[in-house]
Amino acid sequence: MDLQIALLLGQDGIVNGAIYALLALALVLVFTVTRVIFIPQGEFVAFGALTLASFQAGKAPGTLWLLVGLGALVAVIDGVTAWRTQRRHRMAHIAFWNLAYPLLTAAVVYCDSPQDWPLVLQVVGALAIVVPLGPMIYRLAYQPLAEATVLVLLIVSVAVHLTLVGLGLLFFGAEGSRTTPFSEASFALGDITVNGQTLWVLAASLVLIAVLYFFFERTLYGKALRATAINRTGAGLMGISTTMAGKLSFLLAVAIGALSGILIAPITTVYYDTGFLIGLKGFVAAIIGGMASYPVAAAGAILVGLLESFSSFWASAFKEVIVFTLIIPVLVWRSLTTRHIEEDE
Amino acid sequence: MKVRSLVVGLMASAFAALAQADINVGVIVSATGPAASLGIPEKNTFALMPTTIGGQKINYIILDDASDTTTAVKDIRKLITEDKVDVVVGSTITPNSLAMIDVAAEAETPMISMAASARIVDPANPRVKWIFKTPQNDIQMSTAIVEHMTAHGVKTVAFIGFADAYGEGWYQEFAKVAEARKLQIVANERFNRADTSVTGQVLKILAAKPDAVLIAGSGTPAALPQVALVERGYKGKYYQTHGVANNDFLRVGGKSVEGTFLPAGPVLVAAQLPAGNPIKKVALDYVGRYEAAHGKGATSTFGAHAWDAGLLLANAVPTALKKAQPGSKEFRLALRDALEGLRNVTLSQGIVNMSPTDHLGFDQRARVMVKIENGAWKLQQ
Incomplete structure (x- = not known):
């Protein structure tokens, strides 16, 4: 191994690590706010990438129907609740976001031809379809069980994951897709060439992390999420709606997931079930951060990315084994250094 | 009773x-x-x-x-x-x-x-x-590949396959035939179906400077190593297995898979078979019905x-x-x-x-x- 190979592997590891970092942040966010271990995170990576790929192939993505279907379901449930609890002024709001918005999106996709749109618009379109699925899934699967134990929420997560993988196969078929890169440019940096897409991934990840930091530090909603993460009951007593916090955290997590998918789709072939493994590696990173610390999780993600790329050079057959074995020393170290606090149940 | x-x-x-x-x-x-x-x-x-x-x-x-x-x-x-x-x-x-x-x-x-x-x-x-x-059988297919390689002046070959039974099985069959025909395997790498990057494996293959690369994967995932090799400027011959014989592979591989050789069942090229081949009629009948x-x-x-x-x-x-x-x-x-x-x-x-x-x-x-x-x-x- 000479320096050039080491640099190339390092570059590859950091790019993958950046994606794992985003997913790890989303996992930590969802877990701290709602105590949900969000296994379906990876599915939204695939949904984001494949929705964009469907646009580029000139097909209407199946996720559009999921949006319309889930929206209708949420509208019925929330509508009936609002009617019964005499909060009829909320009906218009519910109907707009869950019925009008999905149908409007569907109408735009059907009447216009998305394959002729510029790439930016296609990306926005894919996000507009996938991101609202987050709050809808929270409403349907998690909100009724918001006070349940972590274990129950984990079981729900597994169920949601399996359902979404199945739907992914139905929507997009078994074969994968690639999308056109954001930039074809490549730069010579000493001995190695860096292509434009890897810079896009790194830049987008850094910007996203900065935006998240600003959101949590400077905005009222961000502070509400932090308050909920620190103490659910206390935040509730201060007038912060835990339902709102849950929906918002899911919205952010799904947005991060879908955007990660859109970023990696030009670099690799994305399949309906690709997301799960990517999500799991994000999960390893989140575990390194103890499911609580954002900076440690992000650093862990870079570590996972580098470990992965170097082990694929030295012992490609054992790459996954090496990456997932990392979790054992980390768990031992964490259980020795942190004091365990019993969750009151 | x-x-x-x-x-x-x-x-x-x-x-x-x-x-x-x-x-x-x-x-x-x-x-x-x-x-x-x-x-x-x-x-x-x-x-x-x-x-x-x-x-x-x-x-x-x-x-x-x-x-x-x-x-x-x-x-x-x-x-x-x-x-x-x-x-x-x-x-x-x-x-x-x-x-x-x-x-x-x-x-x-x-x-x-x-x-x-x-x-x-x-x-x-x-x-x-x-x-x-x-x-x-895999062995029939790997014999076809080795014969083609030796007939086209290939002396050294790198292998990259799925990290599962498919890739492992192919490696064993291929290594057997290759050894018998004096073909040297200079790199033996694995990748996963869901991998987002094969940079490590590709760099190792490039360092070994083989005359040809055999990629043993099925369906569209088998395109990933080839796309990465083309991106890094590998100029040798590319071989795939019959596992990739569907049109999605061509769609995902695009220009990167041009010029690739693979062994396949005659049904894949049914229309191009010579008229005297009895398989042609049966294969075309199936293709017609399916399409x-x-x-x-x-x-x-x-x-x-x-x-x-x-x-x-x-x-x-x-x-x-x-x-x-x-x-x-x-x-x-x-x-x-x-x-x-x-x-x-x-x-x-x-x-x-x-x-x-x-x-x-x-x-x-x-x-x-x-x-x-x-x-x-x-x-x-």
């Missing part, structure tokens, strides 16, 4: 067997899970199969094993005990098929596998008496393996019907014997001559070398 009830019971079951004249074919495909891209065209193919053979109605009972070995075994037990099938077709992939052998042999039910490995019909295993298969139902260019060689299983049955069932009634133990035995006795049967992938030691029956007519040219499969002479 006991004897009498036993006799009555036997008569009742014999009567039931007579009354139930339909032939039940149990089908197990991997229509979901990692092997879905192979299993879905197979499943689609069963919808095109004849509903009667030799004047007898055929019921196809199709189950999905989700590419999971345990589910495949559960499925075949269900088919045999509950649906009382006369024959089982399946499964799509090697591990599942291997696991099903014991159940089929125990219940004395013939089974036709649609998976590639030669181990499924290894004559050394006495249970294989009941097992047949339609896809070409009429699923659109132009939709055919894959995997669906053809299922179609061939149907053709084997179409040829064997009439012989078996002369000996026994469907639904009986005797019929299953007669069907097994009829399958083993098939001679010169033309399938969409080759010409079959079964024997007690060869339950595949293909010769070298069952494979052709294909090159990817201008985004299409081109038959090599």
Whole structure:
């Protein structure tokens, strides 16, 4: 191994690590706010990438129907609740976001031809379809069980994951897709060439992390999420709606997931079930951060990315084994250094 | 008393067997899970199969094993005990098929596998008496690749395959043939279906400077290493396996897979076969039917393996019907014997001559070398 190979592997590891970092942040966010271990995170990576790929192939993505279907379901449930609890002024709001918005999106996709749109618009379109699925899934699967134990929420997560993988196969078929890169440019940096897409991934990840930091530090909603993460009951007593916090955290997590998918789709072939493994590696990173610390999780993600790329050079057959074995020393170290606090149940 | 009830019971079951004249074919495909891209065209193919053979109605009972070995075994037990099938077709992939052998042999039910490995019909295993298969053995395909390589001046080759049974099986077969033909394997790498990057493996292959690279993967995931090699400027020859023979591979691979060589069943290039080849007619018939139902260019060689299983049955069932009634133990035995006795049967992938030691029956007519040219499969002479 000479320096050039080491640099190339390092570059590859950091790019993958950046994606794992985003997913790890989303996992930590969802877990701290709602105590949900969000296994379906990876599915939204695939949904984001494949929705964009469907646009580029000139097909209407199946996720559009999921949006319309889930929206209708949420509208019925929330509508009936609002009617019964005499909060009829909320009906218009519910109907707009869950019925009008999905149908409007569907109408735009059907009447216009998305394959002729510029790439930016296609990306926005894919996000507009996938991101609202987050709050809808929270409403349907998690909100009724918001006070349940972590274990129950984990079981729900597994169920949601399996359902979404199945739907992914139905929507997009078994074969994968690639999308056109954001930039074809490549730069010579000493001995190695860096292509434009890897810079896009790194830049987008850094910007996203900065935006998240600003959101949590400077905005009222961000502070509400932090308050909920620190103490659910206390935040509730201060007038912060835990339902709102849950929906918002899911919205952010799904947005991060879908955007990660859109970023990696030009670099690799994305399949309906690709997301799960990517999500799991994000999960390893989140575990390194103890499911609580954002900076440690992000650093862990870079570590996972580098470990992965170097082990694929030295012992490609054992790459996954090496990456997932990392979790054992980390768990031992964490259980020795942190004091365990019993969750009151 | 006991004897009498036993006799009555036997008569009742014999009567039931007579009354139930339909032939039940149990089908197990991997229509979901990692092997879905192979299993879905197979499943689609069963919808095109004849509903009667030799004047007898055929019921196809199709189950999905989700590419999971345990589910495949559960499925075949269900088919045999509950649906009382006369024959089982399946499964799509090697591990599942291997696991099903014991159940089929125990219940004395013939089974036709649609998976590639030669181990499924290894004559050394006495249970294989009941097992047949339609896809070409890996060894036939790897011999074709090695022959092509040595004929085109390749001395050193790098191997990169799936980190699973498919890649491992290919490596073993390929290494055997390569050693015999003095072909040197200079790198042996693995990657996963869901990998987002193969940079590490590709750099290692580039460092070994091979004359050619063989990529052993199935479906679109096999495009990833090749795209990465092209990006890094590898200029040698590219070889793929017959696992990639579907149009999605061309779509995902795009320009990067131009000029690639692969061995495949003749059905892939059916229209380009010489007019005198008997396989051409059968292959074109299948392609025509499949594309009429699923659109132009939709055919894959995997669906053809299922179609061939149907053709084997179409040829064997009439012989078996002369000996026994469907639904009986005797019929299953007669069907097994009829399958083993098939001679010169033309399938969409080759010409079959079964024997007690060869339950595949293909010769070298069952494979052709294909090159990817201008985004299409081109038959090599």
